[in-house]
Each structure stands twice: as C-alpha cells, then as structure tokens.
Amino acid sequence: MxxxxxxxxxxxxxxxxxxxxxxxxxxxxxxxxxxxxxxxxxxxxxxxxxxxxxxxxxxxxxxxxxxxxxxxxxxxxxxxxxxxxxxxxxxxxxxxxxxxxxxxxxxxxxxxxxAAGGEIREENDHRSYMYGRLTGQIHVCADRIPRMSKRLHIDHGHLLDSPLRSVAPFLAHRPKDCDYLSDISRSLKARVDELLLKESPQYGICHGDLHWTNVHFQDDDAPVLFDFDCFGYGWRAYDLSVFGWHLGGWAWSKAEKANRTRRWNLFVRGYEEHRTLSGSEHEALKVFAPIRQIWRMGLHTAGSERWGRNWAKDEYFDQEIKYIKEWIDHYRVL
Incomplete structure (x- = not known):
C-alpha cells in the first residue's frame, strides 16, 4: 500500500x-x-x-x-x-x-x-587551563565506570574511513583532491598506530567534541561541560586535540598561532594535573587535528540531505583541504 x-x-x-x-x-x-x-x-x-x-x-x-x-x-x-x-x-x-x-x-x-550554568565566554588563557583540568577529571572519573559495550568507537573507521566515503561523491570532479585525502588519511592512520595503543588509559571514554561552544564558564571561570552526543571510546589524545583544532578558527597569523600554542599548552597542563600524558600522546595531539578536519567534512557531507548542499561548493573544499595541508606543514605532523 x-x-x-x-x-x-x-x-x-x-x-x-x-x-x-x-x-x-x-x-x-x-x-x-x-x-x-x-x-x-x-x-x-x-x-x-x-x-x-x-x-x-x-x-x-x-x-x-x-x-x-x-x-x-x-x-x-x-x-x-x-x-x-x-x-x-x-x-x-x-x-x-x-x-x-x-x-x-x-x-x-x-x-x-x-541547563549548564554560566555562559559561552571568550577564549583566554585561564579558561583554557580550567577547561583542561575538567577534561582530565572527566577522563579519570569515566575510567571507573563499567565498560559500556554498546557505544561507538572513535577509531580510524569513525574518524577517517566513514567520512571519506561520504566526501567522495562531492569530489568526483576533483579526483586529485580525493586521492590526496585518501593518501593523507592512510599516512595519518599509520602515524597514530606508531604512537598509540588501543588500551587504557590512552584509549577510553572521550567526550568527542571538546570545542569552545560545548562549555560554559561561570563568573569565576569554573567550566560546565555539555553536549556529550559524540562521546564514545577513543584515543584520549584525540579528545584533547579537538580543543587545539578549534582554537583560533582558521587563522594562521603569527599572533594567532602563538595564541593557539599557548592556550593549548595551558589546556594540557590543566589536564595533566589529573592524568599525565605519555610522550607519544603529546606527539599524537597534533596528528589528530587534520584527522578531525576530515571527520568534520564527512559530517557535513553525510548530513547534506537534511542541511542542503548550497554550502558544498569548491570554495568550501578548497578551504578545508588548505587547512589540512597548512596544519600538517606547520606542525610537521608527517
């Protein structure tokens, strides 16, 4: 019928x-x-x-x-x-x-x-540090919860393989860029696997979306975290990388790069008051930022039936791929 x-x-x-x-x-x-x-x-x-x-x-x-x-x-x-x-x-x-x-x-x-108390506030050094402290507390506390088997894993399949399948039809007329994303994804996967294990405490419950618009700050800069919709099991270094990836938006001026580096370091310093990162995890932080960018492209393209495709112009993909290349070059990721 x-x-x-x-x-x-x-x-x-x-x-x-x-x-x-x-x-x-x-x-x-x-x-x-x-x-x-x-x-x-x-x-x-x-x-x-x-x-x-x-x-x-x-x-x-x-x-x-x-x-x-x-x-x-x-x-x-x-x-x-x-x-x-x-x-x-x-x-x-x-x-x-x-x-x-x-x-x-x-x-x-x-x-x-x-409701999360406080409000979204401007990025600054102290709030970056406080945000990192709370993230460390959450990771440590989450390790005490019994394992939830029925929750997604924020792994290579989730962060790269599935997004690339969503992006590919949008780049059918740009085969060189499609090949670039496939090649760089393989290299990024290999680098992560060189650095990290899929074992606790490096791998465990993550918020999955630790950018600046998912946290409110009280008048004393105490943070309140919300929107755990993207949470899952993943590398903790990825969780921390999202914060650095989001800092400063698309800016690459000398001042903006200095701000990003300083505030990311303060975020990690706050985090390490509750859980110390290994040397390999420190190295992996910058590897995950371009991975996050590819994941975001996949999110946008996969949701196009609902959000429309007016945004999916060459300018969008130019900007996204340029950011990936600039990040990898500036931070010497590979």
Missing part, C-alpha cells in the same frame, strides 16, 4: 506538542513552556518552568540508536554522581530518561537535560 504522505527526512516537532506529550511526564511544579532553541545534528528545545531552565534534546531519526542514548545517560549520571560539573539528564516521574517520540519520519528519542 502506498503511503498517502510524502516521505520526509526530518520534521520540526511542535514545541507545544512536546510540552503536552513529553514534558507532562516530568514532575514540574508549574506548567513548562518549550521553544525550539537550535537545529543542528539534533534538535534542542529550551524548556522553562517558572524560574528554572532545562534543555530538551530530540535526537534526529537514525542518528543514534536507543542503546547509544542510554549509554550517554549512564555516563552523565555517573559523572554527576561524582559531582563533576556537567549538564545531566533529568528523570521522569517514573524514573526513566529516554522517551520515544513518534515523528513523521520514524521514532525519535527525547532526553531532558539540566
């Missing part, structure tokens, strides 16, 4: 309907409001109940399996129980955390999170 409705990739859920059908399952003292906050990899709604704020994440259909989301909830509850400053999941009146939503395109899942 032919469906009388046209197929959809993604639907925008009504905030009012979410308040009525999903938020009604929580023990709010006053009736909450629910407004769409952002649409990105997932959809986030700002929930207000009196003077209290929360954030409802509605995972996009097909992005995460139920067991992936349950593992994220388990990790955050573990970190929160150990009094680490993270945005943590809120339980329903029945004690559950993950609620199914029957959207037009299929089942999606919703989780309500506490």
């Amino acid at each position: 032919v469906n009388r409705y046209f197929p959809a990739v993604w639907s925008v859920l009504s905030g009012d309907a979410l308040a009525e059908q999903v938020l009604s399952q929580y023990a709010f003292e006053v009736t909450p409001t629910c407004d769409l906050h952002t649409t990105s990899v997932n959809d986030t709604y700002h929930v207000r109940a009196g003077s209290s704020s929360y954030y409802l994440r509605v995972y996009v259909h097909g992005w995460r399996e139920l067991h992936d989301i349950e593992a994220e909830v388990e990790l955050l509850n573990h970190l929160h129980a150990h009094e680490l400053p993270v945005a943590y999941p809120i339980a329903t009146r029945d004690g559950g955390y993950v609620l199914p939503v029957h959207a037009y395109e299929g089942i999606r899942y919703a989780v309500l999170f506490s």
Whole structure:
C-alpha cells in the first residue's frame, strides 16, 4: 500500500506538542513552556518552568540508536554522581530518561537535560587551563565506570574511513583532491598506530567534541561541560586535540598561532594535573587535528540531505583541504 504522505527526512516537532506529550511526564511544579532553541545534528528545545531552565534534546531519526542514548545517560549520571560539573539528564516521574517520540519520519528519542550554568565566554588563557583540568577529571572519573559495550568507537573507521566515503561523491570532479585525502588519511592512520595503543588509559571514554561552544564558564571561570552526543571510546589524545583544532578558527597569523600554542599548552597542563600524558600522546595531539578536519567534512557531507548542499561548493573544499595541508606543514605532523 502506498503511503498517502510524502516521505520526509526530518520534521520540526511542535514545541507545544512536546510540552503536552513529553514534558507532562516530568514532575514540574508549574506548567513548562518549550521553544525550539537550535537545529543542528539534533534538535534542542529550551524548556522553562517558572524560574528554572532545562534543555530538551530530540535526537534526529537514525542518528543514534536507543542503546547509544542510554549509554550517554549512564555516563552523565555517573559523572554527576561524582559531582563533576556537567549538564545531566533529568528523570521522569517514573524514573526513566529516554522517551520515544513518534515523528513523521520514524521514532525519535527525547532526553531532558539540566541547563549548564554560566555562559559561552571568550577564549583566554585561564579558561583554557580550567577547561583542561575538567577534561582530565572527566577522563579519570569515566575510567571507573563499567565498560559500556554498546557505544561507538572513535577509531580510524569513525574518524577517517566513514567520512571519506561520504566526501567522495562531492569530489568526483576533483579526483586529485580525493586521492590526496585518501593518501593523507592512510599516512595519518599509520602515524597514530606508531604512537598509540588501543588500551587504557590512552584509549577510553572521550567526550568527542571538546570545542569552545560545548562549555560554559561561570563568573569565576569554573567550566560546565555539555553536549556529550559524540562521546564514545577513543584515543584520549584525540579528545584533547579537538580543543587545539578549534582554537583560533582558521587563522594562521603569527599572533594567532602563538595564541593557539599557548592556550593549548595551558589546556594540557590543566589536564595533566589529573592524568599525565605519555610522550607519544603529546606527539599524537597534533596528528589528530587534520584527522578531525576530515571527520568534520564527512559530517557535513553525510548530513547534506537534511542541511542542503548550497554550502558544498569548491570554495568550501578548497578551504578545508588548505587547512589540512597548512596544519600538517606547520606542525610537521608527517
């Protein structure tokens, strides 16, 4: 039987309907409001109940399996129980955390999170150091949680193989660039394998997305980390590399390079107050930044059916590949 409705990739859920059908399952003292906050990899709604704020994440259909989301909830509850400053999941009146939503395109899942205190603040030296300290605390604390087998691994397949498959159709008219990305990925994989083992504590639970817009800072620069959607098992050096990769954006001026190096070093110094990196891990930090860039290209291209392709012009790929080459050359990665 032919469906009388046209197929959809993604639907925008009504905030009012979410308040009525999903938020009604929580023990709010006053009736909450629910407004769409952002649409990105997932959809986030700002929930207000009196003077209290929360954030409802509605995972996009097909992005995460139920067991992936349950593992994220388990990790955050573990970190929160150990009094680490993270945005943590809120339980329903029945004690559950993950609620199914029957959207037009299929089942999606919703989780309500506490609001992260503070706000996104400008990059500076002290905040870089404090962010690193919190990351070290989280890695050490995460090593105490029983192994969650049903969670993704942030390994070569996730960071390079799958992204390259997504990127390849977009570079069909640029075979030299496609070959370059394939060749450089093989070299980067080999370098990582020379430096690191897939064993604890070098390899373990990672946040997966430690850039500047996933952390809030209080007035005293105390950080609060949120958005663990990309968490999984991976090399800890990769987790730390994301911070350095994101610092300073695309800037390569002498001053910006100096800022990046100084703040990245401060981030690592803060981290090592809780877990000391090996010499090989220090070396691997800069190897993972171009890997992160390739992963991001894969994220963008894989999501193009939902986000559109207007951005996927030659200028975009010129910029991305140029960044990879400049990073590898400047930091002598290979």
